[in-house]
Amino acid sequence: MALKPVLGKLGSKRVVLASASPRRQEILCNVGLRFEVVPSWFKETLEKSSFATPYKYAIETAKQKALEVANRMHVKHLRTPDIVIGADTIVTVDEHILEKPVDKQDAYRMLSRLSGKEHSVFTGVAIVHCNSKDNRLETEVTDFYEETKVKFADLSEELLWEYIHSGEPMDKAGGYGIQALGGMLVEYVHGDFLNVVGFPLNHFCKKLVELYYPPPKHTLHHIKHDSIPSVETFENLSDEESDSSSPIQYKDAIKMDRSKPHSSGGVCSPGSSNIIKPNCMVPVENRNRVMENPDKFPSKIVELLDGFRASKALFVASKLKVFNLLKNKGVLQSVDVANTINASVCGTERLLDACAALGLLEKTIQGYSNTDSANTYLASDSEDSLHGYIIHSNDHLWPLFTHLESAVKEGTMQNYRAFGKKSENLFQDSYYQSMEVKQRFMAAMHSIAKLTAKDVVTAFDLSQFRSACDLGGCTGALANELVQKYPNLKVTVFDLPEVIANVSHFQPVGQHTAPVTFTSGDFFKDNLPAADLYILSRILHDWTDEKIHVLLSKISAACKPGCGLLLSEMVLDDEKKNRSTALLQSLNMLVQTEGKERSGSEYQSLLEHHGFTSVKIRLTGSLLDAIFCTKC
Numbered sequence: 001m002a003l004k005p006v007l008g009k010l011g012s013k014r015v016v017l018a019s020a021s022p023r024r025q026e027i028l029c030n031v032g033l034r035f036e037v038v039p040s041w042f043k044e045t046l047e048k049s050s051f052a053t054p055y056k057y058a059i060e061t062a063k064q065k066a067l068e069v070a071n072r073m074h075v076k077h078l079r080t081p082d083i084v085i086g087a088d089t090i091v092t093v094d095e096h097i098l099e100k101p102v103d104k105q106d107a108y109r110m111l112s113r114l115s116g117k118e119h120s121v122f123t124g125v126a127i128v129h130c131n132s133k134d135n136r137l138e139t140e141v142t143d144f145y146e147e148t149k150v151k152f153a154d155l156s157e158e159l160l161w162e163y164i165h166s167g168e169p170m171d172k173a174g175g176y177g178i179q180a181l182g183g184m185l186v187e188y189v190h191g192d193f194l195n196v197v198g199f200p201l202n203h204f205c206k207k208l209v210e211l212y213y214p215p216p217k218h219t220l221h222h223i224k225h226d227s228i229p230s231v232e233t234f235e236n237l238s239d240e241e242s243d244s245s246s247p248i249q250y251k252d253a254i255k256m257d258r259s260k261p262h263s264s265g266g267v268c269s270p271g272s273s274n275i276i277k278p279n280c281m282v283p284v285e286n287r288n289r290v291m292e293n294p295d296k297f298p299s300k301i302v303e304l305l306d307g308f309r310a311s312k313a314l315f316v317a318s319k320l321k322v323f324n325l326l327k328n329k330g331v332l333q334s335v336d337v338a339n340t341i342n343a344s345v346c347g348t349e350r351l352l353d354a355c356a357a358l359g360l361l362e363k364t365i366q367g368y369s370n371t372d373s374a375n376t377y378l379a380s381d382s383e384d385s386l387h388g389y390i391i392h393s394n395d396h397l398w399p400l401f402t403h404l405e406s407a408v409k410e411g412t413m414q415n416y417r418a419f420g421k422k423s424e425n426l427f428q429d430s431y432y433q434s435m436e437v438k439q440r441f442m443a444a445m446h447s448i449a450k451l452t453a454k455d456v457v458t459a460f461d462l463s464q465f466r467s468a469c470d471l472g473g474c475t476g477a478l479a480n481e482l483v484q485k486y487p488n489l490k491v492t493v494f495d496l497p498e499v500i501a502n503v504s505h506f507q508p509v510g511q512h513t514a515p516v517t518f519t520s521g522d523f524f525k526d527n528l529p530a531a532d533l534y535i536l537s538r539i540l541h542d543w544t545d546e547k548i549h550v551l552l553s554k555i556s557a558a559c560k561p562g563c564g565l566l567l568s569e570m571v572l573d574d575e576k577k578n579r580s581t582a583l584l585q586s587l588n589m590l591v592q593t594e595g596k597e598r599s600g601s602e603y604q605s606l607l608e609h610h611g612f613t614s615v616k617i618r619l620t621g622s623l624l625d626a627i628f629c630t631k632c
């Protein structure tokens with residue numbers, strides 16, 4: 001395949017898209033690029049008049065977005081990404097730069113300016129290569145821009161307002177979306193259509209070729225097609241060569257591999273499903289889609305086949321406290337590990353080797369030691385440990401998943417099959433039936449909440465609220481993060497009495513912020529504590545739509561106009577085919593609860609039904625996304 005090597009070069013790298021734009025995510029997803037999404041917090045406030053041309057402004061904003069994410073990820077001691085991609089789209093007309101409208105009047109001003117005229121859409125893109133040296137972040141930035149000209153038809157007042165009331169303009173530069181209803185306003189497009197949508201894919205691929213391969217000019221062919229912009233093929237690029245760590249190294253030039261089956265040369269054909277056509281919704285490919293070349297080894301399928309073995313190796317090493325031992329002792333031979341954990345030498349050696357091959361441990365001639373991420377996330381006594389969730393996965397989720405087939409056939413939870421107990425009252429019967437199970441469950445929820453809380457509380461500006469109530473807030477991990485970020489906020493955690501009785505040993509020590517208050521009760525039965533911000537984190541996914549309506553109507557009744565509601569859940573894409581972690585989590589909800597994961601539009605319609613408006617969704621790139629709305 002001629003196209004694959006270009007993106008294939010990024011296959012072994014940790015690529016981060018520093019953008020909350022769902023369109024950018026779709027465009028890159030559609031071509032099979034694997035990446036994480038970490039939206040940038042950079043505020044688009046650069047002084048426009050200080051830039052000689054609009055595109056320089058777009059490039060600089062794109063650069064600042066990407067650098068902010070690169071720095072944040074580095075500082076947070078997450079694994080520093082290899083590449084961060086940032087982009088910024090602006091519309092220019094009559095020497096004015098139009099960004100996203102702030103309200104409907106602003107959208108009106110923008111669209112009436114564009115009416116009957118040709119304007120330019122610029123997208124600036126920054127590709128930031130990151131390198132962590134002596135704990136310092138080094139970055140190398142490559143940037144470019146693309147311009148597309150678009151002409152609008154004359155827009156009547158009626159059409160204009162109808163379009164504005166559709167809600168489409170609000171999160172889009174220039175106040176329109178050419179890929180949807182906005183396409184109906186357009187007379188012509190000159191240039192790259194995807195550039196208008198938010199990401200100049202063709203130019204991006206050319207940049208990758210420039211970065212990773214010396215372009216042998218004589219082999220570039222141009223293909224023209226009526227409806228599609230011309231595309232240069234990259235057909236003599238092989239994806240078999242070793243990956244160079246620096247993209248700037250031109251010397252490891254690509255070699256033609258004529259022995260490999262080639263595509264017929266047409267990069268984009270009219271029938272190709274990866275092309276976004278004007279006025280039609282973009283099909284989103286699953287980023288983890290099993291794309292195998294049948295002539296080659298089916299490595300993706302084999303990886304999936306192995307998945308359960310890898311999970312179980314992690315679970316068992318965690319259960320046997322191997323990571324705690326190595327954190328304390330540094331480096332040990334397998335025999336010493338075996339003796340300490342009271343296990344066979346031959347079994348321990350195989351487990352340690354598997355963990356090393358999976359990247360959880362380092363293996364040297366001196367013996368085995370923890371990787372940095374094992375020290376941070378796998379040792380049970382670490383601040384950010386995931387140990388609780390791992391043990392919950394082994395002891396609770398694993399038995400449930402062995403009954404996945406029955407769950408799929410019957411469409412119901414499998415608690416009875418897995419544990420011999422009916423779950424009439426889900427939490428009481430499944431998680432709080434014994435002290436041991438309850439503590440394990442709380443530790444699991446605590447570790448996930450700690451891992452995700454910062455992303456959730458910073459997804460939206462909540463500084464206008466004075467009191468918050470985290471319904472089902474369990475150990476208070478999210479609440480504690482909230483009071484750190486908003487010291488003037490008084491936060492109450494509301495949860496079942498069994499939970500509240502056990503929260504004390506999960507509280508942070510030495511924290512100098514206002515304490516969180518814990519109140520016991522059942523949010524389905526009891527009155528809710530008064531607050532001007534309610535929070536439901538990983539709650540709605542436990543329940544059916546009917547029960548969600550009961551809960552939301554109670555919250556809605558407790559809310560005065562202007563009160564906020566913050567949800568955090570894994571949000572599925574609307575077509576439910578793109579976010580495999582969230583889709584697997586939905587299977588996870590099937591085997592153990594009445595609930596499921598939902599898409600952004602599903603949450604939106606549930607919320608709007610109860611008078612919550614201005615529903616905003618932030619994909620955080622972490623394990624939990626955030627949804628915010630206000631009571632009107």
Ligand SMILES: Cc1cn([C@@H]2O[C@H](COP(=O)(O)OP(=O)(O)OP(=O)(O)O)[C@@H](O)[C@H]2O)c(=O)[nH]c1=O
Nearest residue numbers: 019020021023088089172173176177178196197198
């Ligand atoms: C003209 C046009 C724009 N857009 C969207 O407008 C946003 C631009 O804003 P941005 O500041 O570049 O990006 P963002 O959405 O704020 O995301 P981020 O990268 O996080 O700053 C992006 O979404 C684009 O798709 C469309 O979807 N269709 C169109 O026809």
